[in-house]
Amino acid sequence: MTQELTVMMLTWEFPPRIIGGISPHVYHLSKSLAKNGVKVYVVTCDFPGAPQHEIVDGVEVFRIDSYKNPSPNFATWVYLMNVNMQKEAAALVNRLGGKVDIFHAHDWLVANAGIGLKHVFRKPLLATIHSTEIGRRNGLHFDYERMIHETEAWLTYEAWKVICCSNYMISHVRWAFGLPEDKLVMVPNGVNIQEYTKNKNTDLRQFRRKFALPEEKLVLYVGRLVYEKGIHVFVNAVPKILGKVDAKFVVVGNGYMKEPLSNLVKSMGLAHKVMFTGFVDDRTLRSLQRCADVSVVPSLFEPFGIVALEAMAAKSPIVVSDTGGLSEIVEHNVNGVKVYPENPDSLAWGITKVLLDEKYAEGIRTNAYKKVLEKYDWDKISQQTKDVYEAVLKEYSKSFWA
Amino acid sequence: MRVIILSWEFPPRIVGQLANYVKELAVQLVKKDVETHVVTYHDFLTGEYKEPEGVKTYRVKNPVRTHIGVLTWVLTLNQEVERAAANIYYKANKQINLIDAYDWHFIQAAVTLKKAFNIPFVYSVESLEEHRSHGTNYPFNMSIKSIEWLGLYEAKKVVVKSEWMRDEVVRIYKVPSDKIKVIAPKSRTWMKDILETYKNVAGGTA
Numbered sequence: 001m002t003q004e005l006t007v008m009m010l011t012w013e014f015p016p017r018i019i020g021g022i023s024p025h026v027y028h029l030s031k032s033l034a035k036n037g038v039k040v041y042v043v044t045c046d047f048p049g050a051p052q053h054e055i056v057d058g059v060e061v062f063r064i065d066s067y068k069n070p071s072p073n074f075a076t077w078v079y080l081m082n083v084n085m086q087k088e089a090a091a092l093v094n095r096l097g098g099k100v101d102i103f104h105a106h107d108w109l110v111a112n113a114g115i116g117l118k119h120v121f122r123k124p125l126l127a128t129i130h131s132t133e134i135g136r137r138n139g140l141h142f143d144y145e146r147m148i149h150e151t152e153a154w155l156t157y158e159a160w161k162v163i164c165c166s167n168y169m170i171s172h173v174r175w176a177f178g179l180p181e182d183k184l185v186m187v188p189n190g191v192n193i194q195e196y197t198k199n200k201n202t203d204l205r206q207f208r209r210k211f212a213l214p215e216e217k218l219v220l221y222v223g224r225l226v227y228e229k230g231i232h233v234f235v236n237a238v239p240k241i242l243g244k245v246d247a248k249f250v251v252v253g254n255g256y257m258k259e260p261l262s263n264l265v266k267s268m269g270l271a272h273k274v275m276f277t278g279f280v281d282d283r284t285l286r287s288l289q290r291c292a293d294v295s296v297v298p299s300l301f302e303p304f305g306i307v308a309l310e311a312m313a314a315k316s317p318i319v320v321s322d323t324g325g326l327s328e329i330v331e332h333n334v335n336g337v338k339v340y341p342e343n344p345d346s347l348a349w350g351i352t353k354v355l356l357d358e359k360y361a362e363g364i365r366t367n368a369y370k371k372v373l374e375k376y377d378w379d380k381i382s383q384q385t386k387d388v389y390e391a392v393l394k395e396y397s398k399s400f401w402a
Numbered sequence: 403m404r405v406i407i408l409s410w411e412f413p414p415r416i417v418g419q420l421a422n423y424v425k426e427l428a429v430q431l432v433k434k435d436v437e438t439h440v441v442t443y444h445d446f447l448t449g450e451y452k453e454p455e456g457v458k459t460y461r462v463k464n465p466v467r468t469h470i471g472v473l474t475w476v477l478t479l480n481q482e483v484e485r486a487a488a489n490i491y492y493k494a495n496k497q498i499n500l501i502d503a504y505d506w507h508f509i510q511a512a513v514t515l516k517k518a519f520n521i522p523f524v525y526s527v528e529s530l531e532e533h534r535s536h537g538t539n540y541p542f543n544m545s546i547k548s549i550e551w552l553g554l555y556e557a558k559k560v561v562v563k564s565e566w567m568r569d570e571v572v573r574i575y576k577v578p579s580d581k582i583k584v585i586a587p588k589s590r591t592w593m594k595d596i597l598e599t600y601k602n603v604a605g606g607t608a
Binding site: 067069070071072073075076079080082083086087088090091093094112115116119120121122143144146147150151154157 | 465466467468469470471473474477478480481484485488489492510513514515517518519520540541542544545548549552
């Protein structure tokens with residue numbers, strides 16, 4: 001009998017600790033890999049109330065002390081947290097008698113731990129690059145940003161293969177770090193359709209009333225309220241849309257732009273039309289996505305665009321800016337509407353079109369749902385990831401480390 | 403006996419008094435038939451050098467060039483120290499008796515190697531952040547102190563150079579004093595004490 005393929009995932013977030021997209025990504029990927037016969041250990045940061053060790057849907061999760069002393073800044077905290085992470089992961093591999101085939105690190109946040117474990121145990125390291133500093137900041141302006149950028153470069157240098165979730169990210173990462181093309185592999189991000197079908201008995205009409213009047217269309221934005229997500233473009237499009245169709249604009253998420261944006265909305269006299277909900281629980285979010293008349297992703301920089309995929313799975317029509325991973329997910333006029341990035345007029349045009357033309361909206365949301373089933377199913381994605389693992393292990397078996 | 407010494411300074415790169423001390427120690431250990439590997443840092447100060455007789459040195463560079471301070475610089479440099487030490491470990495058929503780590507800089511590597519391979523380590527304290535920072539206690543200082551604490555907690559034995567320093571380690575970090583060994587560098591029994599400590603720490607393996 002062949003031995004079971006064993007992977008150790010390193011990630012700074014895993015449910016219930018949810019900060020960005022890495023947490024759900026690693027959760028779904030690990031769970032589907034486990035279903036596909038891969039033994040998965042997840043080593044991640046601790047979270048209040050979450051156990052240090054548990055088995056979640058066939059995945060063995062270890063939560064480490066995420067370093068809670070004061071640290072000078074975020075990046076230094078990341079490196080300090082990595083001291084603890086590699087120490088605990090090393091002890092775990094030691095207990096397992098070295099039986100881990102691959103270390104899989106997600107973003108620079110676990111670079112040190114991943115690289116250290118690779119050399120200490122002489123096992124291949126894989127990296128998934130979800131986002132880059134140079135992309136998030138639109139350039140490198142300070143030593144702080146350069147340091148993070150170089151840490152990302154170092155991770156991709158040490159990794160056997162680098163996985164990105166879109167063709168856009170492949171070319172971006174290739175450019176940012178000067179990587180050879182054959183080191184990069186595209187494996188899309190996925191979405192779990194069951195999330196949108198499991199709470200069937202929620203009374204959506206009743207639920208919708210908490211957010212919008214029956215005669216108002218519901219326009220939904222979900223995401224961090226930060227510059228790169230283009231939320232300011234969205235707010236500036238609001239008056240242009242209201243001239244043509246009555247609607248309520250619901251903004252879900254938090255971020256440093258929340259206060260300036262809500263002040264902007266007040267000064268526009270539109271506080272009654274734009275609602276900032278902050279962070280909402282999973283069930284509320286899923287229900288909101290299901291009753292949205294249109295979901296909007298106005299990002300300026302978007303490595304993948306999981307929110308668009310979620311809206312597609314929730315059967316909500318989508319309007320996205322034509323950039324990054326969004327450009328690949330959406331086919332204009334077929335499964336969504338693409339608009340010019342950073343252009344409120346274009347965004348308002350797209351949203352208005354979907355809201356006023358019901359037949360058109362029906363067409364794109366049906367096609368979008370079909371595309372999700374075809375391409376962004378976690379079972380298929382975990383199989384592709386497993387193929388990458390196996391290819392790497394085959395190469396590894398010929399190396400002097402094996 | 404086979405020992406790996408971790409020190410962030412080693413001749414010709416001299417920052418303080420640690421460099422020459424570690425060199426002298428390594429040379430004397432070799433004379434006592436201890437296979438001695440020194441992992442240290444290489445930069446533009448290093449220049450040309452001739453390795454001391456019989457000592458095997460490994461000079462690593464920082465994989466991340468831009469840093470915002472000594473703390474982040476140290477925390478990434480450690481990965482290269484770990485890599486060099488792991489290479490020594492595998493080349494020596496996994497037979498390393500102990501690691502001797504000087505000051506807080508490479509505690510991260512020493513602790514990871516201990517957890518991974520059960521190699522015990524000695525933490526040789528040259529100075530403490532409490533004294534270097536003259537009582538300032540910004541998050542920066544606290545972070546370094548937390549690394550010193552980790553080293554003192556995980557080390558099998560702590561070596562200091564004076565009784566005063568032993569008392570300070572006990573006072574600041576509440577380390578039991580019987581975990582600390584005072585070995586004065588200029589004393590007649592210096593090498594004997596070092597070898598004895600190494601043998602104790604290595605236990606049955608040496």
